Amino acid sequence: MVDPAKTWQQAQQQASDAINLAQSAQSRDDWGLVATRWQRAIALLQRIPPGSPQYAQAQSQRAEYQRNLATARQRANVAAPEAVSYSQPSPAAPAATPTPDAANAPVAANPAASPSNPPPSPEVALANHLNQVGARMYATYWCGYCRRQQEMFGPEAVQRLTIIECDPRGQNAQPQLCRQAGVSGFPTWEINGRQYPGMYPLERLAELSGYRGPRNFGG
Secondary structure, eight states, X not given: OOXXXXXXXXXXXXXXXXXXXXXXXXXXHHHHHHHHHHHXXXXXXXXXXXXXXXXXXXXXXXHHHHHHHHHHHHHXXXXXXXXXXXXXXXXXXXXXXXXXXXXXXXXXXXXXXXXXXXXXXXXXXXXXXXXXXXXXXXXXXXXXXXXHHHHHXXXXXXXXXXXXXXXXXXXXXXXHHHHHHTOOSSSEEEEXXXXXXXXXXHHHHHHHHTOOSOOOTTO
């Protein structure tokens, strides 16, 4: 007989393994392993019977994992290392002849490039964006996956996230918000009115939230 709670936890472990492998995957074989983990996670979710407390969440995760599996399979079919496509440069416009005044004018400083005002890291930029669109991460202080998700952002960026502590024993706990949202697994992201249970690569969070900034995460 299937133990829904245990089966769901096993699926989470396979999904976590897939996410971790994807962080460093480069070759076809690497992405093949990622795809295998997603397949196992999906197969486990399919075993969770209707009527169990985990069923609704399993169905939501299953759809998400199917998309992740399709992405991994696509990457597995790309030659390794992945080819980088470059757009053809536009024909150069003829250089304008500077006027005497323009030639002697002082060069304006670029504040964005100033050493004293460096641009934010991609992780900080993503965290700012998630905060601006009202995204939340429901978590608990004892959740290992929650800690690992926060570690992906780094200490500076994670301070800009909206993280809801769901365990009444945790610091600044808000369990009532978790109950109202119907959250039963951790972490769970709420982005643009939809819930996404599980730990996600920053690239995926960027896609889900419509982030358009730099994406060299971990660079």
